Amino acid sequence: MSANHSHSATSTQKAPASMTLTLKVWRQSGPHSEGRFEEYKVDGIVPDMSFLEMMDVLNQKLIKAGIEQVSFDHDCREGICGTCLMVINGSAHGPDRGVTTCQLHMRRFQDGDTIVIEPARAKAFPIIKDLSINRSAFDRITASGGFISVSTGNAPDANSILISKTAADLAMDAAACIGCGACVASCKNASAMLFTSAKVSHFALLPQGQPERTDRVLGMVKQMDIEGFGNCTNTGACEAACPKEITLENIARMNREYLRAMLVTRKS
Amino acid sequence: MLHFLRSSVGKKFIMGLSGLGLSGFVFAHMTGNLLVFKGAEAYNMYGHFMTHNPAYPLISWSLVLMMLVHAFLGILLTKENHSARPSAYAVQASPAKSVTTASKTMIFSGSILLVFIITHLATFKYGNHYDVEYGGQTVRDLHRLMVEAFQNPAFVVWYVVALIVMGVHLRHGVSSIFQSLGFNHPRYTPTIKWIGIVYAIVVAAGFISQPIYVYLVHQG
Missing domain, CATH: 1.10.1060.10 (Alpha-helical ferredoxin)
Structure with a gap:
């Protein structure tokens, strides 16, 4: 009996599967230069990584290879600032509703997937560089x-405005x-x-x-x-x-x- | 006033108001057409009444005005919208974030409808003028003209296709009118959306029934 228990306990711990992805990333050196898609392969992507962490892995790889890293906007990385807007496979902030790019996780993708990453495209949001845009x-x-206009002086009483x-x-x-x-x-x-x-x-x-x-x-x-x-x-x-x-x-x-x-x- | 008409919100209002008038008209036109099932006399007498009453000049010129404004604004808005997004995305949005095809293709469905309306007016309103007499009153025999026109299968097919396109245009347009005019509330918007779909189907199906009926029943 006890031998059986210990045997089953060993099989519950499993390392998360790592994914290899093909990324087609929009590269554009400046606001007025011509942009194009570049294809990169990244491996060692863990399903628990956020999309931005996957982008970090890509940039580390590019730095090591002596290629200029992909410029992208990000700040809080906890879904409250909205800086991380990018267009992932044609959808702003990726395929799911109600999340920002930084809250999109790689478990949403499959090993071997190709992901197309573009900046938001609008005349009113000029591209600064790669995926970075001027909002x-x-x-x-x-x-x-x-x-709104506020009065100077003492703070008003709480709940005084109905x-x-x-x-x-x-x-x-x-x-x-x-x-x-x-x-x-x-x-x-x-x-x-x-x-x-x-x-x-x-x-x-x-x-x-x-x-x-x-x-x-x-x-x-x-x-x-x-x-x-x-x-x-x-x-x-x-x-x-x-x-x-x-x-x-x-x-x-x-x-x-x-x-x-x-x-x-x-x-x- | 000019500021209002030039603004993006103002143009939406005008688009919505003219759309409201035009979608009301197509429903009335469709119900009138159903008189074809009653017979030639009912059909012709209705046509005579519609074109020989004191409100006729006002209604017809309002329709022309609404159509011109709707079409002109549609083209202007499309041009502005294209320049606001100079380069397109490489991929289409995910299913969770995509929208109805009808809503994305209003300029295409609208352009087909514009061509359709011009050919429709040329064929019927400005087509051959036959007369018929009912109890001593001479009226235009639109029924004969219509039966003649729908003997051509290609013409029937063009009508059916154009009217399906009208249904697609109304499918987005009708409920969109309310949004543009500022009506959106969780209490009634689901009903408006549902009515918009039913409206589009009823108008398109009602119109389509006429050429098909005439083609199948009034052979040669």
Whole structure:
């Protein structure tokens, strides 16, 4: 009996299988240079690695081989900053819903797979190098209204501003936007409406956002159009790609807010 | 006002409003066509009534205006959208992140519909003018013209294909109208999406029934 137990215990520990992958990575030396796909083989990829760790393995290999490493954006690596946007096999942040690239794990892929890795492609997000893109257009949209005015002086009493639970929840859902740009990357029109509508909704739903409510939506939509993003055709690709699962309801809200603002604004 | 029309959100509104008018029209047109199953007189008298009432000039010119605006904006938006994404991706998105083909091909379905509408008006509205008399009243015999036109199998096939394309266009368009005009709520949006699909199927199937019926029943 006891011999049997000890025998079965030894077979439970198994080393994770290591994978060999073929990567087709977009290489582009600068904003104005011609880009192309380069093919690399990486081995020793463990299923528990994140996608970015796999990219690190690739870069280590390239450094050792004397090849310039692949430039890609990353920061928190825990799914909250959105810096790591890249387009993996045609999908922003990879094949699954509700995750950022850094939270995508290699167990999602099979040994021997070919993975195509591209930067987000939009005129408003120029490529800096390889997979790194310039998303400062989002900063300029935010600066055009994505803020509230606050009084100086003592901190107000907690809970002194009344707000319904429903509005607070909806505002929080919209505030979950991390500005990664997956909406723009996945939209066939490279439209930034999901991002802009999340910011507009976030503040329009809150009492603190009311003083700038009208100017905010007008300013942000204007800046969005100036930046050269495309128009929204309601395909819903943005909603499907958003790692924070921001919904199209926000775009409808922005449409309403915009119409309202157009009707009430005193500015020409 | 001009700011509104130039903005991306404003163009969406105009697209949605003109789409609303046009999709309402195709439904009315389709139900009128069903009179073909009642007979030539009912069909011709309905046609006569529709073109000889005080609202006719207003309705027909509104339709022309809506169609021109819808088509013009569709082309303009497509051009702007192409320039916003100058280089395409090498791979298509994963199934979990892909969207309906109907929603991605509105400019193609719309272009086919534009060609269809022009040929349709040339064939019927501006086609041969036959007269027929019912109880002393002379009206246009559209039924005869229509039966003649649908003797040609190639013409019937073109109609069936174009009307399926119309169904595909409506499949995305109808529910999209509500989103563009600002109606999206978990309480009613699932119903709107469902209605949009049923609407597209009913309109396309209702229209398609006419050329097929005429081709099969009114032989030579």
